[in-house]
Amino acid sequence: MSISREDIERLADLARLKLSDDEIRDAERDLDSILGYVGRLQKVQTAGLEPFGLAPTETGWRADEVSDCDDLTRELILSNFPSRKGALLNVPAVFEAPKG
Amino acid sequence: MDLTLTKARHLLRQGEASSRELADACLAEIRSRDGAIHAFLDVYEEDARAAADRADDRRADGRSAGPLDGIPIALKDNLLYQGKRCTAGSRMLATYTAVTNATVTQKLLDGGAVIVGKTNLDEFAMGSSTERSAFGPTKHPRDPERVPGGSSGGSAAAVAARMCPAALGSDTGGSIRQPASFCGVVGLKPTYGRVSRSGLIAMASSLDQIGPIATTVDDAAMLLEAIQGRDPLDQTTANVEPFVPDWREDLAGVRVGLPTQAWGAGIDRGVRERTEEAIRMLARAGAEVKEIDLPYADEALAVYYVIMPCEVSANLARFDGVRYGLRKEGLPLIETYAAARAEGFGPEVRRRILLGTYALSRGYYDAYYLQAKKVQSLIRGAYEEAFREVDVIATPTAPTTAFRIGEKTADPLTMYLEDIFTVGVNVAGVPAVSVPCGDAEGLPVGLQLIGSWFKEADLLAVAQVVERRRG
Structure with missing residues (x-):
């Protein structure tokens, strides 16, 4: 099967990747060749087989509890944030400017 | 300096060297050699000396923290070390500071190990040559025009060049074993679930596993003992008996299988000669060597190149420029x-994200991801079948010795085929080790030994026979 330029543009949009024209062209070529290789999986007879998944461990899921965080860890978490005001984090606006 | 962990322990115990002297020796070696090799991204001179001094104080007080107390070790730079930069070889994380310790880091620190620095890797551990690091490639210690393998190329080169006696790496499709093979050192990928992945920057969570790179099989075993174990912070760590080494004098009663699919065409002559010699050594040591059928070798690579990018696209979604740099x-x-993702990610990372996004998108999910997970069941079944007939499976670790820088970067598929012997092990979740078995035209060759789930002791016992018989 063959992958088109439009396919790559759609994937880049879904994956939140800004690609240049050259990068789109390269991706088209590379994905075609890789998908050509992995295409052999379609020929494997898998009727009646379950997809592989690890059995849940006997301890089950971790309890959903708030755990303590010491001051050093907290400060390191905050310091990695690209933009902050004291202990508050600056994030880009989720909504565009309201219509006036 | 030719320092194994075992020898370092001996020197410390006998009072023939202090931890400070061992740390200084490693740091001096790094200063003199790493300008040319570039195995390290960061070196912690002051911290390492301080940690070594503390270890010496403990020893003077007669309260050692354990077998690794005061011994220098390096970490691949996708393992968190609190307060230190952790880049994963990516521009995206060039200024990221680890907020906590990976479980393996914590275990090493609790055991008194002296962490000397962080080693280079392909970006987010995606690659087989360490050429894909955003901070420049690592060079092969024997030939600066060749790659050390990857993605744990920095760890393998650091150990091979004797800049530290051992290091940790991570292995998703061969990233510990293949660089170990290229650099002529021992690299062990434990069973999936043996070692906690908490604090490992995830590439493909269902395949990733942390393991040791060392100069001897004994040293690799010592490190595995230190880092293994169930961890509440990693739900996939298994509740199993801990690994304890079980060395053997000979291999009487041990069955070694050679998959006909692996030993066919496509292996370089020098690699074939050295690995076949090693197999004959195993037979002389009393092992019963036989050909076996291990189907789906090509399919395993295909399964890997579906499942891995799918998990990559999900795991790397968090790098969005909002929570981390750029x-x-x-x-x-x-x-x-x-914009942040375009600037932060290199071409191989972007390629795998696109591939995973494709395989998970509506209309393709069943044909790619679901089908790959079904074939993974078949592959695990094939390994189960094989391990009813034999105790250990042997193949070359890689089809070639270390290749030239730039030789395989043009076509991604050529680079992916480098992993043909190693990825099946991750898809099945079994343990495997690469052990040096001589040189071909001056470059090291590795023999890969694969064991059944949680049978690292059997695997390493066989590997040690190869090592011992080579002398």
Whole structure:
């Protein structure tokens, strides 16, 4: 099967990747060749087989509890944030400017 | 300096060297050699000396923290070490500071190990040559025009060049074993679930596993003992008997299988000669060597190149310029994401994200991801079948010795085929080790030994026979 330029543009949009024209062209070529290789999986007879998944461990899921965080860890978490005001984090606006 | 962990322990115990002297020796070696090799991204001179001094104080007080107390070790730079930069070889994380310790880091620190620095890797551990690091390639210690393998190329080169006696790496499709093979050292990928992945920057969570790179099989075993174990912070760590080494004098009663699919065409002559010699050594040591059928070798690589990118696309979604470095200001939100990711990620990472996004998207999910997970069941079944007939499976670790820098970067598929012997092990979740078995035209060759689930002791006992018989 063959992958088109439009396919790559759609994937880049879904994956939140800004690609240049050259990068789109390269991706088209590379994905075609890789998908050509992995295409052999379609020929494997898998009727009646379950997809592989690890059995849940006997301890089950971790309890959903708030755990303590010491001051050093907290400060390191905050310091990695690209933009902050004291202990508050600056994030880009989720909504565009309201219509006036 | 030719220092194994075992020898370092001996020197410390006998009082023939102090931890400080061992640390200083490693740091001096790094200073004199790493300009040319570039195995390290960061070196912690002051911290390492301070940690070594503390170890010496403990020893003077007669309260050692354990077998690794005061011994220098390096970490691949996708393992968190609190308060230290952790880049994963990516521009995206060039200024990221680890907020906590990976479980393996904590275990090493609790055991008194002296962490000398962080080693180079392909970006987010995606690659087989360490050429894909955003901070420049690592060179092969024997030939600066060749790659050390990857993605744990920095760890393998650091150990091979004797800049530290051992290091940790991570292995998703061969990233510990293949660089160990290229550099002529021992690299062990434990069973999936043996070692906690908490604090390992995830590439493909269902395949990733942390393991040791060392100069001897004994040293690799010592490190595995130190880092193994169930961890509440990693739900996939297994509740199993801990690994304890079980060395053997000979291999009487041990069955070694050679998969006909692996030993066919496509292996370089020198690699074939050295690995076949090693197999004959195993037979002389009393092992019963026989050909076996291990189907789906090509399919395993295909399964890997579906499942891995799918998990990559999900795991790397968090790097969006909002929570970690590289934020572009003044753009609408969606463009903030896209611009930060375009600038932060290199071409191989972007390729795998696109591939995973494709295989998980509507209309393709069943044909790619679901089908790959079904074939993974078949592959695990094939390994179960094989381990009813034999105790250990042997193949070359890689089809070639260390290749030239730039030789395989043009076509991604050529680079992917480098992993043909190693990826099946991750898809099945079994343990495997690469052990040096001589040189071909001056470059090291590795023999890969694969064991059944949680049978690292059997695996390493066989590996040690190869090592011992080579002398």
